[in-house]
Amino acid sequence: MGPQPGEGLGTARATDKNQEYLSRIIERLNELFITDELTANDLFNYAYTIRDKVRENEQVMEQIANNTDEQAMLGDFPKAIDDAILNSSEAHRNQMMRLLSDQKKAAGFAKVVFDLLKKAG
Numbered sequence: 001m002g003p004q005p006g007e008g009l010g011t012a013r014a015t016d017k018n019q020e021y022l023s024r025i026i027e028r029l030n031e032l033f034i035t036d037e038l039t040a041n042d043l044f045n046y047a048y049t050i051r052d053k054v055r056e057n058e059q060v061m062e063q064i065a066n067n068t069d070e071q072a073m074l075g076d077f078p079k080a081i082d083d084a085i086l087n088s089s090e091a092h093r094n095q096m097m098r099l100l101s102d103q104k105k106a107a108g109f110a111k112v113v114f115d116l117l118k119k120a121g
Contacts, residue, residue, distance in 0.1 A: 053084035
């Protein structure tokens with residue numbers, strides 16, 4: 001017996017919409033950073049890093065929540081992006097130097113990454 005009329009209607013999964021959204025974000029990032037040196041994951045992970053850093057700014061998050069997109073973009077958001085880019089670079093460099101100079105920390109960090117990979121698999 002084949003599908004019944006109306007069967008499957010409205011059953012689009014949230015993950016499908018999420019995948020479509022992520023695909024559009026990757027396309028936009030690729031347009032910004034046309035290069036052979038960065039992978040889609042490099043671009044996406046960096047965007048998440050900056051997003052998470054901006055989220056720490058309560059004033060900007062309040063402006064985003066309580067204004068139109070256009071108004072929020074004119075508020076403290078541009079400075080927050082600049083600050084997040086600068087701060088994330090400094091934080092990553094600091095972490096890199098600590099991991100490269102301390103084998104015990106490097107081993108612990110490697111275990112965390114391993115566990116993340118294992119769980120994601």
